[in-house]
Amino acid sequence: MGMLNNRMNLFVIIVxxxxxxxxxxxxxxxxxxxxxxxxxxxxxxxxxxLLLGYTGIVxxxxxxxxxxxxxxxxxxxxxxxxxxxxxxxxxxxxxxxxLVISILxxxxxxxxxSHFFAMLTLAFASLFLVVAEKWRTLTYGNxxxxxxxPEFLRDRTYFYLVSLTFMIAIYxxxxxxxxxxxxxxxxxxxxxxxxVESLGFHPLxxxxxxxxxxxTTASISGSLYVLSLRFVNTSVFxxxxxxxxLLMTIIGGVGTLIGPIIGSxxxxxxxxxxxxxxxxxxxxxxxxxxxxxxYILTVIFFPLGIVGTIxxxxxxxGKKEKYAKKTVAG
Amino acid sequence: MEVLLKTxxxxxxxxxxxxxxxxTFEAIRGEVTVLLGRNGAGKTTTLRTILGLSPPSRGKxxxxxxxxxxxxxxxxxxxxxxxxxxxQGIFPYLTVEEHFKxxxxxxxDKVNERIETTLALFPDLKQFWRKQAxxxxxxxxxxxxxxxxxxxxxxxxxxxxxxxGLAPIVVEKVMETLERMKGETTIILVEQNYLMxxxxxxxxxxxxxxxxxxxxxxxxxxxxxEWRKKYLGIS
Numbered sequence: 001m002g003m004l005n006n007r008m009n010l011f012v013i014i015v016x017x018x019x020x021x022x023x024x025x026x027x028x029x030x031x032x033x034x035x036x037x038x039x040x041x042x043x044x045x046x047x048x049x050l051l052l053g054y055t056g057i058v059x060x061x062x063x064x065x066x067x068x069x070x071x072x073x074x075x076x077x078x079x080x081x082x083x084x085x086x087x088x089x090x091x092x093x094x095x096x097x098x099l100v101i102s103i104l105x106x107x108x109x110x111x112x113x114s115h116f117f118a119m120l121t122l123a124f125a126s127l128f129l130v131v132a133e134k135w136r137t138l139t140y141g142n143x144x145x146x147x148x149x150p151e152f153l154r155d156r157t158y159f160y161l162v163s164l165t166f167m168i169a170i171y172x173x174x175x176x177x178x179x180x181x182x183x184x185x186x187x188x189x190x191x192x193x194x195x196v197e198s199l200g201f202h203p204l205x206x207x208x209x210x211x212x213x214x215x216t217t218a219s220i221s222g223s224l225y226v227l228s229l230r231f232v233n234t235s236v237f238x239x240x241x242x243x244x245x246l247l248m249t250i251i252g253g254v255g256t257l258i259g260p261i262i263g264s265x266x267x268x269x270x271x272x273x274x275x276x277x278x279x280x281x282x283x284x285x286x287x288x289x290x291x292x293x294x295y296i297l298t299v300i301f302f303p304l305g306i307v308g309t310i311x312x313x314x315x316x317x318g319k320k321e322k323y324a325k326k327t328v329a330g
Numbered sequence: 331m332e333v334l335l336k337t338x339x340x341x342x343x344x345x346x347x348x349x350x351x352x353x354t355f356e357a358i359r360g361e362v363t364v365l366l367g368r369n370g371a372g373k374t375t376t377l378r379t380i381l382g383l384s385p386p387s388r389g390k391x392x393x394x395x396x397x398x399x400x401x402x403x404x405x406x407x408x409x410x411x412x413x414x415x416x417x418q419g420i421f422p423y424l425t426v427e428e429h430f431k432x433x434x435x436x437x438x439d440k441v442n443e444r445i446e447t448t449l450a451l452f453p454d455l456k457q458f459w460r461k462q463a464x465x466x467x468x469x470x471x472x473x474x475x476x477x478x479x480x481x482x483x484x485x486x487x488x489x490x491x492x493x494x495g496l497a498p499i500v501v502e503k504v505m506e507t508l509e510r511m512k513g514e515t516t517i518i519l520v521e522q523n524y525l526m527x528x529x530x531x532x533x534x535x536x537x538x539x540x541x542x543x544x545x546x547x548x549x550x551x552x553x554x555x556e557w558r559k560k561y562l563g564i565s
Contacts, residue, residue, distance in 0.1 A: 181435075184428045188421045195419040198381055199433060199478070200407035255423075 005179075008258060009172075016168045023157045032160045033228075038268045039163040040224045043170050044241075045248035045260030047217035052246070053255030054178050055210045056190030058114055061105075061121030063241035064128050065215040067234075068101065069094035069222025074232035075138060078147040087150060087227070094219040102215030106208035122239070129237040144233025153227060163224055167261070170217060174257055177213060186210050187255075218245075251298050253305025262306055270294055332359040333392075334486055334516050335380070335411075340389035341540075342372075342379045349375045350386070351540035357486065362508075362517045364531035364548065366524070366562060372540040373520040374416055377488045381413050382406050393486070412479030416490040416520075418471045422464030426455050426474060429463060433478045444481055451510060452477045469500035473507065486516045493523040505529060524564055528552055536561045 023032055044066055051057040072094035073087070080086045109120045132139045139145075153159050177183055185206050188196045193203050226232040235241070244267065245260075252263025274287035284290070302309040335357040342350040350372050357363040365373045378384040380391050382403040391399040398406055407413070421429065430448070434441045449456050452473050458466060463474055472492055479487050492508065493501040501523065508530055511517070521527040527534070531548040538561055551557055558564050 181431055184424060184432055187423060188432055191421040191423060192419055194383060194403075195415070195421070197403040198383065198407050198413045198415075198419075200404050200435070202402075202404045 009175075012168065012171060012258065016164070019164055020161065023160055029156060032156050034268060034272055036156070036160045036163045036228055038265045039160075039167040040221050040228060041244065041248060041268060042167050042261040042264040043224070044218055044221035045245045045252070045264050046170060046174055046257055047214045047221065048242075048245035049249045049254060049257055049260045050174060050178070050186075050210055050214045050217070052249055053253075053257075053259075054183065054190060055186045055207060056114075056193075057110070057207060057211070058118045059121040059211075060118045060239065060242055061123070061125030062214070062218055062245055063237055063239065064105075064121075064125040065098045065102065065218035066222035066225070066241055067125075067128055067132065067237035068097050069219030070226040070232050070236040071132065071139065071222075072097060072219070073223040074145065074147055074226050077149070078145055082148040082150050084150055084152070087153065091220060091223050094223050095216045098215040098219035099212055102212045103208060106211040107204070110204055110207045110211065125237060125239070125242070129234055132234045132237055139234070142234050144231055144235075146231045149227065149230055159228060163228070166220065166224060170220070171257060171261065174213075174217070178257065182206070182209070190255075247295065250305055251295065251302075253302075253307030253309070253311075256305070256307040256311070259305050259307035266306075267291075333357070334359040334394065335518070336392040337376070337380065338390040338392075340376065340379055340386050340391065342375055342384050342386045344375065344384060349384075349540055350379060350389075352542070353379075353389070353537060353540065354542050355535040355545065357516055357518050358533065359485075359516050360513060361532040362512055362519055362530050364527040364534045365518065365520045365537055366527060366534055366551075367537040368561075368563060369522070371537045373537055374490055375540075376537065377413065377490055377518065377520060380406075380488065381411065410482075410485040412482065412484035412487045414475045414479045414487065414489040414492065416494060418475040420463040420466075420471050420474055420478075423462055425460050425462055426458050426466075427460055429474060429478050430481060433481045444483070448477050448481045451480070451507060467500075469496050469503065472496060472500075472504055476504075476507065476511075480511065480515070484515065486518065487511075488518045488520075490520045491522060492519075493521065493526050501526065524558070524562060 019035070022035075047065075048059075048062050051059055051062070069091075073090035076086055076090035076093060105121070105124055109117050109124070112120060133141050153162070178186070185196065185201055189203050189206055196203055222236060225236070248263035248267050249260045250263070251266060252261065253259030270291060271287070274284055274290050277284035278287065298306070304312060333356045336355070338354055340350050340353040341348070353372065353376050355363065355365070365376060367373050375384055379386050382399075382401060386399055389399070390397055393409055393411065398409065424432070430445050434444055454470060455473060455477060458470060463471065466474060476489065476492065479489075489508070492504050496504065505526055508517070508519075512530065519527065519530060528548060528551070534546060534548050534551050535542050536544040536557075544557060544561060
């Protein structure tokens with residue numbers, strides 16, 4: 001396991017370096033914008049993986065934190081002078097708001113059983129969506145609003161590098177977190193919450209902390225998302241956002257952190273490619289159908305997600321399971 | 331003789347079923363107290379009730395003379411009560427090392443010393459140190475579950491059917507290990523395997539239909555075949 005981890009870290013560092021060099025050796029504005037989107041959604045999906053993959057919490061309201069980050073940045077840059085200071089301030093405000101709300105929502109909801117918890121998080125996220133739609137003086141409702149960016153962030157290459165740095169830094173921070181004794185307790189909670197309790201741990205406390213870390217990370221991705229668009233509207237609070245994170249995590253491989261990055265890349269690329277194909281044949285206008293097929297195929301051939309299935313094959317678990325089944329059958 | 335744990339007329343419902351209808355027993359410090367009874371008599375529920383996993387509707391639990399039946403499970407466990415459940419309750423995706431580190435809560439000056447002492451008692455676990463617990467055999471999982479409860483020097487260990495589902499040779503190994511632990515800690519043992527219970531136990535309580543119906547020293551039960559026939563269905 002340790003060697004596999006070291007290899008994975010090395011792989012991330014090498015790919016990260018190549019991605020850093022990319023804008024200087026290959027000039028494509030479209031590719032830069034696409035990769036920037038991938039990095040931002042990878043952060044969002046990693047935050048969801050912390051909940052789903054490591055703690056076993058299924059949340060339908062994770063977009064709430066993405067939206068909080070998005071609106072914090074949007075509103076501050078819209079109302080204040082656009083400088084590096086205000087951008088940092090807006091990130092910090094998003095993080096603090098997410099922290100407070102994730103603690104409150106966590107203590108109110110995480111005592112519940114999984115499906116009740118999932119529904120309640122959905123209700124909370126819907127509440128934020130309604131507030132964003134109705135508080136028009138602040139949010140301009142569903143129409144949203146644009147805001148100016150400081151000079152240095154208007155450069156697509158620069159913003160690409162900023163997003164990549166955030167993604168890699170967050171990956172290593174979350175990896176450190178999940179490999180710490182605290183992270184191992186989270187995995188134990190995912191596997192058997194009652195047993196963890198009988199070892200003397202208070203699962204609610206651990207789940208709330210996981211939810212806070214996931215919420216604040218999602219808020220950072222929300223802030224970066226609207227900085228990349230220079231526009232924010234209520235779509236950041238919708239269920240689709242949470243579902244995107246869920247799909248990215250499942251396709252990439254839950255409980256792996258690297259999986260959500262790969263899942264994000266696959267989904268964003270597939271989305272981009274299928275939308276482009278619409279100009280060739282009208283059938284591709286219904287790109288969502290192909291998207292569904294892609295998802296079904298991934299689940300069939302990579303039941304543990306791409307990274308999870310590959311890891312299993314490398315460690316020989318798949319073979320052992322097949323052998324065990326054959327032996328039992330024979 | 332110091333009474334470490336005592337229950338008084340414990341009554342517990344699981345759903346609509348009245349499982350425990352008056353369980354009273356004592357565990358003496360340093361001894362192995364065996365809870366015996368037929369399947370479904372309420373032995374496992376008794377352990378779960380003590381730990382707060384199935385809270386009692388009536389009755390009291392005293393640990394070192396303090397009432398603990400109202401406490402949440404994690405607080406009860408932190409008083410120094412280790413629990414080895416019937417299904418072992420290991421975490422398949424965590425390594426043996428991670429199980430140990432979680433159990434010790436990764437803090438305290440003597441963590442390494444505690445790990446070494448425990449590994450001396452469970453030497454087989456050393457070779458699987460960095461293996462995920464899911465790939466261990468049934469016997470190794472059982473050893474890991476007992477080691478996890480033992481490592482914190484808990485004052486009381488509650489072990490639920492450690493021989494269940496294991497091959498006879500593995501059962502012998504588990505028995506040897508528990509025998510070595512005897513005297514170092516107080517044990518409440520729930521066991522269907524009468525030979526194991528007789529070998530390890532100092533004192534017994536028979537639970538029948540959710541009530542304690544008979545108790546005494548283990549040697550008394552050994553001498554009274556008619557008790558064994560009547561309550562346990564064995565001669």
